Structures are given as structure tokens and as C-alpha cells.
Amino acid sequence: MSFLLSRTLVILFSIVILVIDQVAKMVAVNFILPNQSIRVFTFLNLVNVRNTGAAFGLFQNLGNTIFIGISLVAILIILSLIIRSKEDSIALSLILGGALGNLTDRLRLGYVVDFIDLHLGRYHWPAFNLADSALSLGMVLLLFRLFWRTRKGV
Secondary structure: OOHHHHHHHHHHHHHHHHHHHHHHHHHHHHHOOOOOEEEEEOOEEEEEEEEOOOHHHOOHHHOHHHHHHHHHHHHHHHHHHHHHOOOOHHHHHHHHHHHHHHHHHHHHHOOEEEEEEEEEOOEEOOOEOHHHHHHHHHHHHHHHHHHHHHHHOO
């Protein structure tokens, strides 16, 4: 596969993640009242939470402008890695798609829509969204690859 075609596919995969994330968030906002909780399974609720902070609601008092700036820098770094890297395409496209999804919310709404509430009994993980999931999975894949390279001595 040519270099240009493979990079184009990585970007397209990122855009697909962005679109799926935005559609899921629109459904959550249109069908779930703010702070309402809809039980799906014993461990999963759907909610409608406005996250003005970073991942999992951290650093909410920093302001949206800071997070937009951080997102833009991160997206530029990921794009440069996509252009230079012959490996890690899936991980980088997951990270790019997730970053674009949350940046889109920040630019459109001034906050990020979170709607997935995982819990065990009364112990809840902070609400998150599909963009967060893509970002997290991409990071895990990159860390696994880094660990694998280190173990192989590459």
C-alpha cells in the first residue's frame, strides 16, 4: 500500500471516529435530560453530563480556552506522528479521532458531553464518552507497542 493511501486511510478512520462520537453525543443530549441516569445494565448507565474539565472532569477551573489550545497542539503532534510513522496507525487514528471529537464539543458547546457511566454498585467511574474511549484505547495500544519494543530490545 502506498504511503499516501495508508495515511489517507488513517485520517479517514479518525473522521469516522469523530462522526460516531458526535452522533452518539447528539443522541445523548436529545434523549437524556441533564444529570438524568438511565440504567442499561447493572454496571452501565447512560447520563447527560457537561464536562468543562479535562479527562474525567479533572481541572474544571482551567477554562475552555486552555483545553482548546492543548487539544490543537495535541492534534498537530498526532498528525505529525501519522505523517512520519510507518507503524501505530490504528493507535494514532484512535487518538486523533478522540481528540477531534472532544475538540468539536469544546468549540461548539464550550464543554464536552459525557454520557457513559460505568459503575460497580455505588462506586462510579467518572462519566466519559466515545472520544475518551478512543483516546484511551489508542494510548493503551501505543504503550503496549512501546513496552513490546523495549522487551524485544528494538
